Amino acid sequence: MRLLSRQGTLLFRLPMQDWFDVAKKLESLALKAAQRANLETDVFSPDVHPADPRFGDAQINGALPYAKRLKTNPREIAQQLVDQLNQDPEITSVAELSIAGPGFINIRFNSEFFLMWLRAFTTEEDFQASASRIFAGERVVVDYGSPNTAKQMHVGHIRAIVIGEAICRLLEFCGAKVTRDNHIGDWGTPYGKLFYAYKRYLNKTALEEDPLGELERLYKLGSRLANDDEATLEECRKELVKLQLGDPDAIALWKRVNELSIDGLKEIYDLLNVHFDCFLGESFYRDQVGRVYEELQETGLAEESEGALVVFHPEHKRYAKQPFIIRKSDGASNYATTDLATMLYRQEHFKATRVIIVTDDRQKDHFEQLDLTTKKWFNQTNRSRPEFRHVMFGKIMGDDGKPIKSRSGDPIRLKDLVYESIDRAYAIVKGKNPDMAEEEHKQIATTVGISAIKYADLSPNRTSNYVFSWDKLLSFEGNTAPYLLYAAARIQSIFRKAGVSMKFDDAAATPFETDEEIALARKIMEIVGVLHSTIETLRPHLLCTYLFELAGAFSAFYNANKVIVDDAGIKARRLILCQRSLLVLKIGLSLLGIRTLDRM
Numbered sequence: 001m002r003l004l005s006r007q008g009t010l011l012f013r014l015p016m017q018d019w020f021d022v023a024k025k026l027e028s029l030a031l032k033a034a035q036r037a038n039l040e041t042d043v044f045s046p047d048v049h050p051a052d053p054r055f056g057d058a059q060i061n062g063a064l065p066y067a068k069r070l071k072t073n074p075r076e077i078a079q080q081l082v083d084q085l086n087q088d089p090e091i092t093s094v095a096e097l098s099i100a101g102p103g104f105i106n107i108r109f110n111s112e113f114f115l116m117w118l119r120a121f122t123t124e125e126d127f128q129a130s131a132s133r134i135f136a137g138e139r140v141v142v143d144y145g146s147p148n149t150a151k152q153m154h155v156g157h158i159r160a161i162v163i164g165e166a167i168c169r170l171l172e173f174c175g176a177k178v179t180r181d182n183h184i185g186d187w188g189t190p191y192g193k194l195f196y197a198y199k200r201y202l203n204k205t206a207l208e209e210d211p212l213g214e215l216e217r218l219y220k221l222g223s224r225l226a227n228d229d230e231a232t233l234e235e236c237r238k239e240l241v242k243l244q245l246g247d248p249d250a251i252a253l254w255k256r257v258n259e260l261s262i263d264g265l266k267e268i269y270d271l272l273n274v275h276f277d278c279f280l281g282e283s284f285y286r287d288q289v290g291r292v293y294e295e296l297q298e299t300g301l302a303e304e305s306e307g308a309l310v311v312f313h314p315e316h317k318r319y320a321k322q323p324f325i326i327r328k329s330d331g332a333s334n335y336a337t338t339d340l341a342t343m344l345y346r347q348e349h350f351k352a353t354r355v356i357i358v359t360d361d362r363q364k365d366h367f368e369q370l371d372l373t374t375k376k377w378f379n380q381t382n383r384s385r386p387e388f389r390h391v392m393f394g395k396i397m398g399d400d401g402k403p404i405k406s407r408s409g410d411p412i413r414l415k416d417l418v419y420e421s422i423d424r425a426y427a428i429v430k431g432k433n434p435d436m437a438e439e440e441h442k443q444i445a446t447t448v449g450i451s452a453i454k455y456a457d458l459s460p461n462r463t464s465n466y467v468f469s470w471d472k473l474l475s476f477e478g479n480t481a482p483y484l485l486y487a488a489a490r491i492q493s494i495f496r497k498a499g500v501s502m503k504f505d506d507a508a509a510t511p512f513e514t515d516e517e518i519a520l521a522r523k524i525m526e527i528v529g530v531l532h533s534t535i536e537t538l539r540p541h542l543l544c545t546y547l548f549e550l551a552g553a554f555s556a557f558y559n560a561n562k563v564i565v566d567d568a569g570i571k572a573r574r575l576i577l578c579q580r581s582l583l584v585l586k587i588g589l590s591l592l593g594i595r596t597l598d599r600m
């Protein structure tokens, strides 16, 4: 890529691919400068951050900690670095440097650089090609969704699905090979009660019409009956024992119940456009628990305590008295046992370099103990250890500040919630565009309704609770899906109205001049840093906040700068800003699992 100065002379040939990740590139240039300045490079770390836009585009902060460690003057260190950087045409051709405060180096890019950057990354493929270096070579198993079978999914389940899917998409975009694994709870005590009721009170028609609804009804009925009557409880236990001993009839019924459950779940997953590679639930690991007991005993990690097999982690205050129980005193395996077997399987079978499990925050202790135990176990058995992350989330609250419930006090079914959102979106879309064809109303409403729910779930920091509000999530103003979808559709309409193709010839573009142009260009480039921080923290709200800001920067630009003007240079560069804003909005939304619309 060539760099032209304002006068149009060739300044420098820059390999722009290196500049995709501006922070990383600056880091490597700063390190080279540090070497040339004879700094102690094992002490110096460049520490590049975005700068306060009043002072620059990026900041190198490494001089201060370096000087502190070596007890020298930070401003002098910064000056030495700047002197060296100023010898390097790779940086001088694109930026000006200045020193601020106790040795911060501010970098201000020239507007040619912004233009070059935007012209180097024009398509989703261009972005992906560079982004995919971030996580190249990683194999990640993401365990999300993961409900318990024979129950409806309710509102709360949306979180595990939507957050998990966004994480998968981000990881894939950044180059990882992702396995989407739904670790359903498909084994254990509930089956005794369910089978008891199934054999006596099944409504066949209901089972055909709404399998999950009927199974849930039966399970609840069985639980209630067992609660009320000791003899019934005993019958339920017998049912469970039969299943656990592999009685062929019990196994056949269990299989049927699971198939029905998974079919019911898939209906909602399809609606949400979420597709799993496998459903390796708790039952899949039931024959593998023996290895867990053996190995944990052989390594001395597990010990008998009050009849149970447990693992203590005395170095952690919290778990010193509360051990990780891996076999109950009645000899049965539990959630901990199957999860340990699951860790082993993911390491051996999937060769996972990372494992991510998405659940609500009530399981925090369980996963901390699982991680501690796995670390010790894999270390002692010389296994490579996947990096484990428990991605947890808070609750969805109603207006009353309590976890959300339906009017009758029952949990709201997820399916009902999604359809209600589509219905509400339909009324809004129809109100806004009375002349549009009915088919189009429906199509747009489906996308808006589903996106609105997803986005409402992704945009708050996942670890906090959030209050569910139809008015807020379906609003066309504020940090919402309808607002962002509308922003994207509006950019498309600029091209449509002007009769310009998205693949227009941008050769005439001149460097950006107005404040809004430069602010928007800078915002578009920020996507790279946002991908990094989102993937590092596994917090999709960071991407949401960014997309909202991007849409805002676009609005500010569009309100102040006419795009379709006579000057070919100005028109081309403004069309570039429009097209790239749209591109990054689309990429970002699709990483959140949201489809964009051409018009709305």
Ligand code: ARG
Pocket (backbone or CB within 6 Å): 143, 146, 147, 148, 183, 184, 185, 339, 342, 357, 358, 359
């Ligand atoms: N089925 C569990 C639940 O509904 C979540 C499972 C999460 N995954 C795991 N490997 N434990 O809470």
